[in-house]
Amino acid sequence: MGSGCLTLFGLPFAAVGVFMTAWMWRDLIESRTILSTWTVVPAVIETAELERGSTSKGGTTYKAVGTFSYVYDGRTYQSERVSLSDGSDNVGHFQQRLHREMKSALRSGRTLDCRVNPDDPVQAVLNAEWRPEMALFRAVFGVVFGGVGLSILAGGVFSYSSGRRERRLKAMHPGQPWMWREAWQSPVLEARLGGYMITAVVVLIWINVSTWPLWSAVRTAWAAEGAFKWLLSGALALVAVASAVCVRVIIHARKYRGARLELGSLPLRPGAPVEARLYLPQTLPLGAVLKLALLSERSVTTGSGKQRRTTRTTLWSHEQEQPGPLAPWQEVVFRCRLPDDAEETVLETPENGVAWRFEARAKVPGVDLKLDFELPVFRGPKNA
Secondary structure, three states, rough: OOHHHHHHHHHHHHHHHOOOOOOOOOOOHHHHHHHHEEEEEEEEEEEEEEEEEEOOOEEEEEEEEEEEEEOOOOEEEEEOOOEEOOOEOOOHHHHHHHHHHHHHHHHHHEEEEEEEEEOOOEEOOOOOEEEHHHHHHHHHHHHHHHHHHHHHHHHHHHHHHHHHHHHHHHHOOOOOHHHHHHHHHHOOEOOOOOOHHHHHHHHHHHHHHHHHHHHHHHHHHHHHOOOOHHHHHHHHHHHHHHHHHHHHHHHHHHHHOOOOOEOOOOOEEOEEEEEEEEEEOEEEEOOOOEEEEEEEEEEEEEOOHHOEEEEEEEEEEEEEEEEEOOOOOOOOOEEEEEEOOOOOOOOEEEOOEEEEEEEEEEEEOOOOEEEEEEEEOOOOOOOO
């Protein structure tokens, strides 16, 4: 039920994002096709008007409309397509500027250049200009709505898949919650970085697909007057930062893939000693310090909607440091004793419950080490 609702919730966001991105690319491809392959002929402006509309928030939208005639291969044609934009908008001053050009040509009797499809002369457009300010507007929707929607859909698929496995394990091991997670079936825990890498790759591809055409508009924007160049530069700077973050996640996942934590047995028990052995696939250089910690954390979520808040409180922790250098796959031993009154793992949701986690951190050249292993802590068997 939860996975299905999550998927249904994400679908509209994903649809809006994909639609806006496709619309942006369609305009760019159509503009470049027309400018490179259609024939330029003089057009006589016959009518020119500026239609005004209103937005839901009380703003005013504009649309340049009119008719023009042109001669191609000795025949006269008429068209009403004055631009690639089909609707009205208030993004920039394109519509007002186009109307002024048409009105001026109409009053003076001069002609304007139009583009005619040589394969079908009935098709013509007066202004085939690609609008980077409109592309930026659509890219914002594409990145935000598409990113959120696709992430929710991916989360729904993952939640459904992991939920099925967890339900199967619960049925197989009633009264043994330390057997309800697939990762806890063995006392050898592997760093699960594949999901993070796949997510980072998808996000990296999506944000660049949604914004790539904007890079071609940077030179034009900086050559023109107005604030659009700052908006475009700010948006592309955010894209560059987000891309860099995704690349770091991918590099981290590839660099530390295969890292593992070996424990004597699972679950861990309050009051019992813990001996864990960590193995890393990369060298820890001289001067670097590997910081290890075993901790428990309580998560409590209150409120709903915009008032929803999750508070995390550390209940207990034990830390240990291991200075470098360390060779790849060199054993690092971590020892401690859990307190007698340690709270057991509470498997509710990530927003509510008690979780035990083993952390490994180190600042190293390139991408820093950051690994987390979730551990089960229970006092012993329970009745089903």
